[in-house]
Amino acid sequence: MILINLISLSLLYYLKKSSGAQEFPERLHRYFKYGMIAAGVLIALGISNAPPEILFELLSFVLVGAVIYLMLNTPELVYLKTLAITPLPIVGVKLLEYLVRTISPAIFEIVENYLDAAGVFAFIWAVTMWLNHRKQMKEIEIERIITKEQERQLRQTEEQKSQLELLVAERTSEILSQKEELQHALDHLRATQEQLIQQEKLASLGQLTAGIAHEIKNPLNFVNNFSELSADFLHEISEEMPKIPDSPEKENILDLLENIKSNLAKIRHHGSRADSIVRSMLMHSRGGTGTMDPTDLNALIREYSNLAFHGMRANPNPINVDIQLSLDENLPKIKLNSEDFSRVILNLVKNAFDAMREKLSAKNPEYKAKVEIRTRDLGDKVLIEVEDNGPGVPDQIRDKLLMPFFTTKKGTEGTGLGLSITHDIIKSHEGTLEIKSEEGKFTCFSILLPKSTE
Amino acid sequence: MKILFVDDERDVEDLFRQKFRKEIKSGHLELAFAFSGQEALDLLNSEDPPKFVYVFSDINMPGMSGLELLEEIKSRFPAIQVSMISAYGDQENYDKAMSSGAKGFFTKPVDFEKLKLEIAALTSGK
Numbered sequence: 228m229i230l231i232n233l234i235s236l237s238l239l240y241y242l243k244k245s246s247g248a249q250e251f252p253e254r255l256h257r258y259f260k261y262g263m264i265a266a267g268v269l270i271a272l273g274i275s276n277a278p279p280e281i282l283f284e285l286l287s288f289v290l291v292g293a294v295i296y297l298m299l300n301t302p303e304l305v306y307l308k309t310l311a312i313t314p315l316p317i318v319g320v321k322l323l324e325y326l327v328r329t330i331s332p333a334i335f336e337i338v339e340n341y342l343d344a345a346g347v348f349a350f351i352w353a354v355t356m357w358l359n360h361r362k363q364m365k366e367i368e369i370e371r372i373i374t375k376e377q378e379r380q381l382r383q384t385e386e387q388k389s390q391l392e393l394l395v396a397e398r399t400s401e402i403l404s405q406k407e408e409l410q411h412a413l414d415h416l417r418a419t420q421e422q423l424i425q426q427e428k429l430a431s432l433g434q435l436t437a438g439i440a441h442e443i444k445n446p447l448n449f450v451n452n453f454s455e456l457s458a459d460f461l462h463e464i465s466e467e468m469p470k471i472p473d474s475p476e477k478e479n480i481l482d483l484l485e486n487i488k489s490n491l492a493k494i495r496h497h498g499s500r501a502d503s504i505v506r507s508m509l510m511h512s513r514g515g516t517g518t519m520d521p522t523d524l525n526a527l528i529r530e531y532s533n534l535a536f537h538g539m540r541a542n543p544n545p546i547n548v549d550i551q552l553s554l555d556e557n558l559p560k561i562k563l564n565s566e567d568f569s570r571v572i573l574n575l576v577k578n579a580f581d582a583m584r585e586k587l588s589a590k591n592p593e594y595k596a597k598v599e600i601r602t603r604d605l606g607d608k609v610l611i612e613v614e615d616n617g618p619g620v621p622d623q624i625r626d627k628l629l630m631p632f633f634t635t636k637k638g639t640e641g642t643g644l645g646l647s648i649t650h651d652i653i654k655s656h657e658g659t660l661e662i663k664s665e666e667g668k669f670t671c672f673s674i675l676l677p678k679s680t681e
Numbered sequence: 682m683k684i685l686f687v688d689d690e691r692d693v694e695d696l697f698r699q700k701f702r703k704e705i706k707s708g709h710l711e712l713a714f715a716f717s718g719q720e721a722l723d724l725l726n727s728e729d730p731p732k733f734v735y736v737f738s739d740i741n742m743p744g745m746s747g748l749e750l751l752e753e754i755k756s757r758f759p760a761i762q763v764s765m766i767s768a769y770g771d772q773e774n775y776d777k778a779m780s781s782g783a784k785g786f787f788t789k790p791v792d793f794e795k796l797k798l799e800i801a802a803l804t805s806g807k
């Protein structure tokens with residue numbers, strides 16, 4: 228009977244050992260342990276031949292049966308099926324031998340030889356099955372290794388894939404940011420190009436206007452001079468007329484002379500208008516003649532905003548304006564061509580007045596015209612702002628505002644050169660002019676001047 | 682007293698004759714006109730010595746410019762006063778005229794009051 232228990236023991240031992248590679252649940256381990264203990268006890272009992280021998284022999288069969296049953300019916304152990312059926316014939320022969328011996332020792336003696344032969348076959352079977360089992364185990368092991376290798380490769384591939392994905396994402400974001408940068412540069416380039424075209428246009432326009440202005444100036448002078456002269460003569464005539472006796476003809480002549488006088492006044496008026504345009508154009512295109520001297524900018528602003536105000540009040544259509552000066556009293560002296568720069572202040576303030584006059588005439592009883600002029604020290608630059616609460620500048624004409632001959636002023640007001648000249652003067656001071664505006668609310672001209680133009 | 686005006690614009694003659702109508706009528710002034718630098722020099726050369734005391738010349742003229750005329754007159758007839766009348770009132774022209782011996786520099790449009798004062802000063806000085 229020791230053989231049966233040895234079979235049980237070696238099966239259990241094998242199971243326990245093979246659980247190293249494949250993790251079995253705790254429950255199975257417990258079975259293996261108790262089974263091995265039981266087998267050990269039964270072996271000990273078998274060696275000592277302690278009674279009742281029959282019972283122990285039966286228990287040995289029960290144990291080996293239970294172990295084989297466990298192996299065949301536990302899902303985790305199904306791969307050991309070949310191993311489970313390996314000892315089955317031996318156990319069967321032994322069981323038969325036991326049964327026959329127990330029930331009838333007489334029959335046992337007759338069939339003993341057959342049973343021995345069966346035992347040999349069972350043994351051969353067991354060896355075959357064992358080899359079979361070994362082969363299967365090897366195949367399983369190889370398969371396991373292959374699977375493991377495949378898994379490893381899969382993991383590696385996945386790792387590489389995720390690394391690649393990371394890299395791709397990185398590159399993509401790099402490319403995107405580069406694209407953004409390029410787009411930025413392109414936009415900048417386009418803006419600069421537009422500016423250059425604009426400046427080129429302005430430059431050629433400047434040369435052209437200078438030429439035109441000179442060509443127009445001479446005939447215009449004749450127009451103005453002769454009309455003035457004719458007015459003088461008319462004056463002389465009207466002094467002579469009383470000496471002529473009254474008559475219907477004289478009445479008619481006086482009438483006509485009166486008409487001529489008013490016509491001459493009109494010629495003179497429009498002539499001087501044209502003259503002021505021509506003079507502005509010449510000033511526009513002439514190279515700066517004045518010198519750059521350290522100037523008290525605040526004083527200049529006070530003087531010329533005041534001048535602009537009184538000039539406006541003395542002219543037709545004066546308006547009531549609140550002029551607020553918030554000047555940075557710590558402003559150092561700035562190198563300026565004060566003759567030119569005073570025109571900047573005059574032009575911007577006058578421009579504000581004209582804009583607000585427009586809004587005032589739109590019959591808005593609550594509206595109070597206000598101009599604010601600010602200066603501020605920005606370190607290496609000086610900020611000058613002229614802000615009015617007039618009608619504002621629509622977006623679509625804001626960039627046209629600085630072009631020569633562009634004017635929003637109706638009829639005979641304005642030459643369309645004021646802001647263009649202003650811009651030129653600021654540029655000649657290496658400064659910038661920016662226009663901010665909200666329609667119906669305000670317009671703000673911001674000038675940035677470098678503190679020192681070496 | 683004879684004064685010569687030089688300008689390539691012919692209407693200058695009408696303008697000045699009308700402007701100085703009274704002075705011409707009263708015989709205080711005698712005006713002559715030339716329409717180019719060469720014509721002016723010819724006129725001045727035709728009399729010896731010339732009776733002109735003052736020449737007013739335009740600068741921008743085809744052919745001989747007013748500034749060249751100024752130099753010619755100053756070298757040939759230093760006694761004659763010359764002033765320039767120009768639409769180009771820039772510093773460069775002014776400096777050149779003054780260094781060449783011009784007496785005055787008038788810009789167009791001409792301020793006739795100033796011009797009359799200049800001529801009156803000449804008359805009283807004589």
Ligand SMILES: [Mg+2]
Nearest residue numbers: 689739741742
């Ligand atoms: Mg000319």
